[in-house]
Amino acid sequence: xxxxxxxxxxxxxxxxxxxxxxxxxxxxxxxxxxxxxxxxxxxxxxxxxxxxxxxxxxxxxxxxxxxxxxxxxxxxxxxxxxxxxxxxxxxxxxxxxxxxxxxxxxxxxxxxxxxxxxxxxxxxxxxxxxxxxxxxxxxxxxxxxxxxxxxxxxxxxxxxxxxxxxxxxxxxxxxxxxxxxxxxxxxxxxxxxxxxxxxxxxxxxxxxxxxxxxxxxxxxxxxxxxxxxxxxxxxxxxxxxxxxxxxxxxxxxxxxxxxxxxxxxxxxxxxxxxxxxxxxxxxxxxxxxxxxxxxxxxxxxxxxxxxxxxxxxxxxxxxxxxxxxxxxxxxxxxxxxxxxxxxxxxxxxxxxxxxxxxxxxxxxxxxxxxxxxxxxxxxxxxxxxxxxxxxxxxxxxxxxxxxxxxxxxxxxxxxxxxxxxxxxxxxxxxxxxxxxxxxxxxxxx
Amino acid sequence: xxxxxxxxxxxxxxxxxxxxxxxxxxxxxxxxxxxxxxxxxxxxxxxxxxxxxxxxxxxxxxxxxxxxxxxxxxxxxxxxxxxxxxxxxxxxxxxxxxxxxxxxxxxxxxxxxxxxxxxxxxxxxxxxxxxxxxxxxxxxxxxxxxxxxxxxxxxxxxxxxxxxxxxxxxxxxxxxxxxxxxxxxxxxxxxxxxxxxxxxxxxxxxxxxxxxxxxxxxxxxxxxxxxxxxxxxxxxxxxxxxxxxxxxxxxxxxxxxxxxxxxxxxxxxxxxxxxxxxxxxxxxxxxxxxxxxx
Numbered sequence: 001x002x003x004x005x006x007x008x009x010x011x012x013x014x015x016x017x018x019x020x021x022x023x024x025x026x027x028x029x030x031x032x033x034x035x036x037x038x039x040x041x042x043x044x045x046x047x048x049x050x051x052x053x054x055x056x057x058x059x060x061x062x063x064x065x066x067x068x069x070x071x072x073x074x075x076x077x078x079x080x081x082x083x084x085x086x087x088x089x090x091x092x093x094x095x096x097x098x099x100x101x102x103x104x105x106x107x108x109x110x111x112x113x114x115x116x117x118x119x120x121x122x123x124x125x126x127x128x129x130x131x132x133x134x135x136x137x138x139x140x141x142x143x144x145x146x147x148x149x150x151x152x153x154x155x156x157x158x159x160x161x162x163x164x165x166x167x168x169x170x171x172x173x174x175x176x177x178x179x180x181x182x183x184x185x186x187x188x189x190x191x192x193x194x195x196x197x198x199x200x201x202x203x204x205x206x207x208x209x210x211x212x213x214x215x216x217x218x219x220x221x222x223x224x225x226x227x228x229x230x231x232x233x234x235x236x237x238x239x240x241x242x243x244x245x246x247x248x249x250x251x252x253x254x255x256x257x258x259x260x261x262x263x264x265x266x267x268x269x270x271x272x273x274x275x276x277x278x279x280x281x282x283x284x285x286x287x288x289x290x291x292x293x294x295x296x297x298x299x300x301x302x303x304x305x306x307x308x309x310x311x312x313x314x315x316x317x318x319x320x321x322x323x324x325x326x327x328x329x330x331x332x333x334x335x336x337x338x339x340x341x342x343x344x345x346x347x348x349x350x351x352x353x354x355x356x357x358x359x360x361x362x363x364x365x366x367x368x369x370x371x372x373x374x375x376x377x378x379x380x381x382x383x384x385x386x387x388x389x390x391x392x393x394x395x396x397x398x399x400x401x402x403x404x405x406x407x408x409x410x411x412x413x414x415x416x417x418x419x420x421x422x423x424x425x426x427x428x429x430x431x432x433x434x435x436x437x438x439x440x441x442x443x444x445x
Numbered sequence: 446x447x448x449x450x451x452x453x454x455x456x457x458x459x460x461x462x463x464x465x466x467x468x469x470x471x472x473x474x475x476x477x478x479x480x481x482x483x484x485x486x487x488x489x490x491x492x493x494x495x496x497x498x499x500x501x502x503x504x505x506x507x508x509x510x511x512x513x514x515x516x517x518x519x520x521x522x523x524x525x526x527x528x529x530x531x532x533x534x535x536x537x538x539x540x541x542x543x544x545x546x547x548x549x550x551x552x553x554x555x556x557x558x559x560x561x562x563x564x565x566x567x568x569x570x571x572x573x574x575x576x577x578x579x580x581x582x583x584x585x586x587x588x589x590x591x592x593x594x595x596x597x598x599x600x601x602x603x604x605x606x607x608x609x610x611x612x613x614x615x616x617x618x619x620x621x622x623x624x625x626x627x628x629x630x631x632x633x634x635x636x637x638x639x640x641x642x643x644x645x646x647x648x649x650x651x652x653x654x655x656x657x658x659x660x661x662x663x664x665x666x667x668x669x670x671x672x673x674x675x676x677x678x679x680x681x682x683x684x685x686x687x688x689x690x691x692x693x694x695x696x697x698x699x700x701x702x703x704x705x706x707x708x709x710x711x712x713x714x715x716x717x718x719x720x721x722x723x724x725x726x727x728x729x730x731x732x733x734x735x736x737x738x739x
Binding site: 067077413 | 487488489492498505511575576577578579582593594595596597598682685686687688700703705708709
């Protein structure tokens, strides 16, 4: 009797145990490189996704910053413990492309029965994450571009109407601001090689590297010392020496954005993603506006580069997990989600329809979101050229770090501009040749 | 005649040291051999494969002007930190050893810095030394622009050296104090009766008597300043400005993890490892033989 009871109990337990996993949602992981407020927003997004359906459960893990996320993703991949989705920053794009470690987004969505209109994505964004043949490999996620922020009260005080659109106008207002008693007309941080160098090159249609910024071959060579950036860095040095640009960085104790929001600096250049942060941190009665990056006199504007990061789907997971990932991407692409993400962060919508819907809904008409549409204008100003469609260079994160060092060397160490940039090109080329040797049999997709 | 204990069963000793041996193999020799292998190959970061390049990685490093910059900087860094830290610790230890008022309290208080993890200390120092808002930064209000490690490479390096020395004082202090207390009181007292003042007694009696400790600490400090500076540098300056706080170990981290150049970083680690081994060798073979009591 007892044994029979035990047996049936065991049977029941087994049935339950077998039945449960089938009913439970498939779990999959998403690692991202944002922290603080932005991380909270991603956690909200994950909760919403989990609540929106019962088949999948996404587990979202912050790795603090982009660098750490890339490093940890690589370490996990090598140990076969990788997440299904990882957020990789713009500078890591080619590293991922040659890694053989990903499932292309188009293939993933098609295989799982989603039909996405890829042409709906802004071409400047899509081209950054696409192969040279135009196949999009990763899901555009948090996208931004570089802008310039002005304190409009300070502009009014020096008698400037509207917002400066050229660097010579910027110099002019900065000089007048200094004369009017402002200590810090422009806050400057050399860590912003992205806005001061890369975006400058893109909108002035200057190559960062040969071979179309590396799009047509791993044998590209750096070109910083050959174009308009020589002139621009010379100008930055002059502005710095005259005290019109003031160093505001992590090392001085206050970054440029914070100094601007506190009303101490009147102008700074940074990502549109900082728009929400400036709004949140601005002291009362701070009147400010945001504009497209200024141009050199007599140069025609081309589109700016997309910054931020995209989502890569990693190889080696189960079909169910891929189904979950596809469902998550599909969730991200819904208009409601696009608008929510753009509202709470300051990142831009990545599709034409997403943008049009937000525009039609009057999102950009009033503060605090007014001005953010200029980021889209900047990104889509012209069709992407060879120099403004993206940067396809290996280990680009190290090259970017070299540019930061180069600018510091010029500003703080008085190294001659041309010499500094030639050295930068040489170092960049060393990094590129090493990358090329590491992937010597690889073909650029 | 020498008496020795031995095991009849030849396998038992091996069995007894097996756990330790296994630990050493898994956590020391396996990673080291891996690094050694990578140093002679070009390793793809995502593990897609690698190719044998022989000595290329090393040749590349030795040709790199910037690498030699980090070597010179590391040597300077090591000698400054070691000198500063040991001098401070010795001074404190000598005073505590003199059994002044509150000695017991100081004995434990001076050890505290050693218990603080380098990154935590780095964050604290970052606030203290910040040119615009920090404690030290307040001298800028008297002399504007005099203190700015954000743009002045020498100040940045000096700042890290001071912080590293400060962290090491506690450790050095314990060893110095222990060594000083090992010296028989009678020797010091005899010196005092002969009319030697405390400073003279320290130079002529105590220092020679604790020479083995001094040399032991010298080597330990040198090794530690070559290898342990990472936590401070990463939290305080990240190698900047313009690379002026980039020492060997930070360059390894940067090239390997941020630059994804695993092979270049592995080759640099091997060089650093050889350097530390050489220092250890000096410690064992030379110092322990030459420095002894007379």
